[in-house]
Amino acid sequence: MKTYLLRLPRTARPIVAGSIALLSIVLLSACGKKAPIAPPPPPPPAAQTPAAPTGQQRPVIADFSIEPSSIERGQSAVLRWNVTGATDVAINNGLGTVTAMGLSASLRRTRRRIP
Numbered sequence: 357m358k359t360y361l362l363r364l365p366r367t368a369r370p371i372v373a374g375s376i377a378l379l380s381i382v383l384l385s386a387c388g389k390k391a392p393i394a395p396p397p398p399p400p401p402a403a404q405t406p407a408a409p410t411g412q413q414r415p416v417i418a419d420f421s422i423e424p425s426s427i428e429r430g431q432s433a434v435l436r437w438n439v440t441g442a443t444d445v446a447i448n449n450g451l452g453t454v455t456a457m458g459l460s461a462s463l464r465r466t467r468r469r470i471p
Contacts, residue, residue: 413441 419438427433439445439456446453 415442416440 421436423434445456
């Protein structure tokens with residue numbers, strides 16, 4: 357078996373040697389231990405709603421329901437509600453000002469959809 361030797365001209369030897377050195381540095385630096393990735397920062401604290409002034413209670417809709425949940429034009433429905441912590445209560449779409457706890461059976465569907 358015959359062995360062939362590749363001979364480079366003298367001017368190409370420094371280029372080849374530099375390329376081999378650079379390749380070795382790149383490959384060896386890639387083998388190092390990776391720095392751990394820092395965990396993401398914690399989420400900001402939740403915004404707090406301002407407290408009601410002392411002696412006052414915020415209004416709370418404790419109950420609001422309608423039976424049946426769907427009606428046809430001309431049918432009626434029963435609306436029930438219970439609001440605490442309010443001095444005045446109003447229901448839009450025709451009822452207006454009502455008591456804080458109430459029942460209304462006079463709701464009739466006259467439009468296709470009540471917003």
